[in-house]
Amino acid sequence: NAGVTQTPKFRILKIGQSMTLQCTQDMNHNYMYWYRQDPGMGLKLIYYSVGAGITDKGEVPNGYNVSRSTTEDFPLRLELAAPSQTSVYFCATKTSGRYNEQFFGPGTRLTVL
Amino acid sequence: GENVEQHPSTLSVQEGDSAVIKCTYSDSASNYFPWYKQELGKGPQLIIDIRSNVGEKKDQRIAVTLNKTAKHFSLHITETQPEDSAVYFCATIPAGAGSARQLTFGSGTQLTVLP
Numbered sequence: 069n070a071g072v073t074q075t076p077k078f079r080i081l082k083i084g085q086s087m088t089l090q091c092t093q094d095m096n097h098n099y100m101y102w103y104r105q106d107p108g109m110g111l112k113l114i115y116y117s118v119g120a121g122i123t124d125k126g127e128v129p130n131g132y133n134v135s136r137s138t139t140e141d142f143p144l145r146l147e148l149a150a151p152s153q154t155s156v157y158f159c160a161t162k163t164s165g166r167y168n169e170q171f172f173g174p175g176t177r178l179t180v181l
Numbered sequence: 182g183e184n185v186e187q188h189p190s191t192l193s194v195q196e197g198d199s200a201v202i203k204c205t206y207s208d209s210a211s212n213y214f215p216w217y218k219q220e221l222g223k224g225p226q227l228i229i230d231i232r233s234n235v236g237e238k239k240d241q242r243i244a245v246t247l248n249k250t251a252k253h254f255s256l257h258i259t260e261t262q263p264e265d266s267a268v269y270f271c272a273t274i275p276a277g278a279g280s281a282r283q284l285t286f287g288s289g290t291q292l293t294v295l296p
Contacts (some may be wrong), residue, residue, distance in 0.1 A: 109288055
């Protein structure tokens, strides 16, 4: 099993460009999350999903969009990229249940110039 | 919303010594406290967690203690080894997290174990 995979690993965007960060899991987990990690700031939740067709905003959703058409995939869309979106992005999954572990992907390092 | 403060931001210890990382939280209704380890170039990975109904939990060289009255919890690593060098994050699930049980993370501690 691959677990949680993210593509691409690295990307450089110009201001105003758009892109989609891909996240795929083969763990059959209902819950999926997108975080961004800035230096010294921990992980901030961008969006999350409790199942196919259901998404909701996290702490820092502005400038991003998500969709969840299948259990496996949870892409994160950046429209009109800005330097403030330079960060490392992590996707995570979890089974249902109150105290279950979140499993993280390897991350995507995005630079907006 | 929940606020989680983590200290120190960096910690260097000699191999074989102990390391302690502390976190405080603001939501007294928080009831789950995991610790994640992030190695260079990888995503975070759960190493230990504790629920609010216990005060301490151990797993080999790692332990977590919880003081609900003071609203703080700590990670203790004994007999540190070079492979313990990583960034460590504390987290909580605040009462208002809803069905997705989303985590609120601390800002992280860079632990370096010196040979």
